[in-house]
Amino acid sequence: MAEIQTEPVTLLPSVPLDADEERLQLREVERTRQAQRRTLIWIVSWRLTLLVVLLFGWYFASGHIVDRLFASNPIDVAKAFGDYIGDGTLWYNLRYTLIEVAVGYGAGTVIALVAAGLLSIFTTAHRVLHPFLMALYAVPKIAIAPLMIMWFGLGLTPKFLLSGIFVFFVVFMNTLAGLRSVSPSLINVARVMGARRHQLLLKVVFPSATPNVLTAMRITVPEAMVGAIVGEFIAGNRGIGYLINSASNQYNTAGVFAGIIAILIVVLLMDSLVTLLERRLMRWRPPSAADR
Amino acid sequence: MTALRRAAAAGGAPAGDPRRLTLERLYKVYVSRGESLLAVRDVSLKIEPGEFVTFLGPSGCGKSTVLNMLAGLESITDGSAHQGGRPITGVNTDVGYITQDDNLLPWRTLLDNVAFPLELRGVGKGERRERAHELLRSVGLAGFESAYPHELSGGMRKRGSIARTLLVDEPVILMDEPFGPLDAQTRLLLQDELLRLWSGSGKTIVFVTHDLVEAIALSDRIVIFTSTPGTIKSIHTIDIPRPRDVFHIYETDRFTELFDLLWAELREEITKARARH
Numbered sequence: 001m002a003e004i005q006t007e008p009v010t011l012l013p014s015v016p017l018d019a020d021e022e023r024l025q026l027r028e029v030e031r032t033r034q035a036q037r038r039t040l041i042w043i044v045s046w047r048l049t050l051l052v053v054l055l056f057g058w059y060f061a062s063g064h065i066v067d068r069l070f071a072s073n074p075i076d077v078a079k080a081f082g083d084y085i086g087d088g089t090l091w092y093n094l095r096y097t098l099i100e101v102a103v104g105y106g107a108g109t110v111i112a113l114v115a116a117g118l119l120s121i122f123t124t125a126h127r128v129l130h131p132f133l134m135a136l137y138a139v140p141k142i143a144i145a146p147l148m149i150m151w152f153g154l155g156l157t158p159k160f161l162l163s164g165i166f167v168f169f170v171v172f173m174n175t176l177a178g179l180r181s182v183s184p185s186l187i188n189v190a191r192v193m194g195a196r197r198h199q200l201l202l203k204v205v206f207p208s209a210t211p212n213v214l215t216a217m218r219i220t221v222p223e224a225m226v227g228a229i230v231g232e233f234i235a236g237n238r239g240i241g242y243l244i245n246s247a248s249n250q251y252n253t254a255g256v257f258a259g260i261i262a263i264l265i266v267v268l269l270m271d272s273l274v275t276l277l278e279r280r281l282m283r284w285r286p287p288s289a290a291d292r
Numbered sequence: 293m294t295a296l297r298r299a300a301a302a303g304g305a306p307a308g309d310p311r312r313l314t315l316e317r318l319y320k321v322y323v324s325r326g327e328s329l330l331a332v333r334d335v336s337l338k339i340e341p342g343e344f345v346t347f348l349g350p351s352g353c354g355k356s357t358v359l360n361m362l363a364g365l366e367s368i369t370d371g372s373a374h375q376g377g378r379p380i381t382g383v384n385t386d387v388g389y390i391t392q393d394d395n396l397l398p399w400r401t402l403l404d405n406v407a408f409p410l411e412l413r414g415v416g417k418g419e420r421r422e423r424a425h426e427l428l429r430s431v432g433l434a435g436f437e438s439a440y441p442h443e444l445s446g447g448m449r450k451r452g453s454i455a456r457t458l459l460v461d462e463p464v465i466l467m468d469e470p471f472g473p474l475d476a477q478t479r480l481l482l483q484d485e486l487l488r489l490w491s492g493s494g495k496t497i498v499f500v501t502h503d504l505v506e507a508i509a510l511s512d513r514i515v516i517f518t519s520t521p522g523t524i525k526s527i528h529t530i531d532i533p534r535p536r537d538v539f540h541i542y543e544t545d546r547f548t549e550l551f552d553l554l555w556a557e558l559r560e561e562i563t564k565a566r567a568r569h
Contacts, residue, residue, distance in 0.1 A: 183395075185391060185393055185395055186395055186397065188363075188365050188389075189389060189391070189395040190408075190412070191365070191383045191385075192363050192364070192365070192383060192384065192385060192387065192388075192389040193385070193389075193408065193409040193412055193460070194385040194409070194412050194413065195412050196412075199412055203397075203408075203411075203412075204397065207397070207399050208399075210399070283440075284398055284399040284400070284401075284440045284441075284442070285398075285442070286442040286443075
């Protein structure tokens with residue numbers, strides 16, 4: 001797992017050290033690393049244990065405590081998953097969903113960043129548009145799914161739009177909040193240094209909003225998936241949402257779970273991509289207790 | 293600006309020296325949520341080229357407001373401020389400006405922070421890094437170029453922020469309680485360092501503090517402000533010879549005399565300010 005990584009230790013120069021002191025310092029660095037590694041191993045083992053317990057619990061409860069028809073069991077689910085892979089069903093449907101999510105997430109994020117950037121520059125426009133944006137934000141996104149299908153048919157377009165809309169508002173709102181929360185004294189100091197308007201935006205305002213943008217990008221990974229799946233539920237003849245829906249119509253509970261697991265894997269992979277991006281962009285941040 | 297400097301260098305009208313600040317009948321009224329407050333009243337002052345002038349007064353007496361008007365960050369309600377022959381209207385980019393916070397950009401390394409003003413001026417990466425490097429060495433921060441601000445102590449960050457200001461050679465430096473958040477030892481070290489960097493530079497420094505000892509140790513002249521609305525109560529010339537030793541200056545007789553004199557005046561204003569809150 002990518003998580004088993006220890007914090008990089010930078011040796012800041014303080015005073016010239018003699019050989020013994022240097023050895024002492026390196027030993028302490030090594031000790032700290034080992035302690036961190038031990039904690040991580042401990043946590044990961046607990047996670048695996050919990051997973052095994054849950055799977056066993058599911059296996060034994062099914063058919064005894066809950067009806068097997070509705071609960072299926074881990075072995076049947078694994079079989080169904082294997083069958084879907086074997087006969088190409090999974091890839092055939094997953095491909096479709098992946099395209100929807102990728103386009104929806106990508107476009108939704110980019111458009112939200114641009115829109116937030118523009119509204120942070122044109123503050124009057126922001127004040128004019130604010131109630132309209134809030135009204136749109138207040139509409140449960142699922143409620144507009146049927147409209148999208150009515151307007152754009154059964155193809156990919158309504159799914160792109162649904163997925164994109166789910167992403168857009170969260171990224172937009174968070175980015176705008178980030179852009180507006182930039183420290184006024186940073187701005188003032190940069191202005192006295194002679195920063196022009198575009199320099200202030202590119203070099204002070206936007207960078208200070210990165211934490212907000214990254215948070216939003218993390219929250220919206222599952223949201224993008226929700227948009228696509230909802231679209232497929234309502235109308236479609238391909239995609240993981242469609243697969244789950246048709247399996248459930250046939251009371252194929254194992255098939256439903258297999259579909260859910262496919263979604264889970266995709267979302268977790270996307271989440272780790274965001275984590276990689278975060279690691280790259282947020283190196284300047286002090287490590288916090290919230291970090292894993 | 294460059295035209296002004298050229299005029300000054302050519303021995304032109306001394307009024308055009310960009311190190312000279314002229315404040316004439318400055319007023320500041322703040323309006324917020326339907327309430328208005330007269331913060332600065334009738335402040336007139338001439339600050340000579342190369343002078344170290346300190347504004348001293350109880351907190352909230354408008355001394356920072358006056359400084360911010362000189363930086364062009366606060367609009368002038370009435371009156372005028374000039375740097376050299378030029379009236380200060382918009383943001384004043386011909387000054388260095390240092391506040392209580394170090395205001396380093398947290399996502400930049402120390403080196404890139406110090407080089408920031410050169411970057412804004414379009415100086416190439418190689419040259420600006422080289423110049424920032426050199427300056428970091430002169431303020432004792434060699435070896436920390438690639439550290440991020442959160443990895444540095446408050447004193448180191450402040451040094452970095454001073455280095456950044458000195459990198460572009462502005463004729464005037466405005467400092468708003470720059471050493472406020474630092475511990476006592478670091479404060480002394482940085483005061484000493486500031487005097488070292490300033491002496492011989494010919495720059496004008498306008499310094500805001502509420503620390504009387506600091507004010508006496510550093511300044512050529514101290515301007516005492518009254519409590520709100522802030523106006524000039526008195527101006528004192530500090531005739532302690534330079535170079536000064538900030539670590540031992542308080543042991544001299546002249547220091548004690550000045551301290552007693554200034555403290556008496558300052559205390560009156562502090563008491564007034566207290567009574568109001």
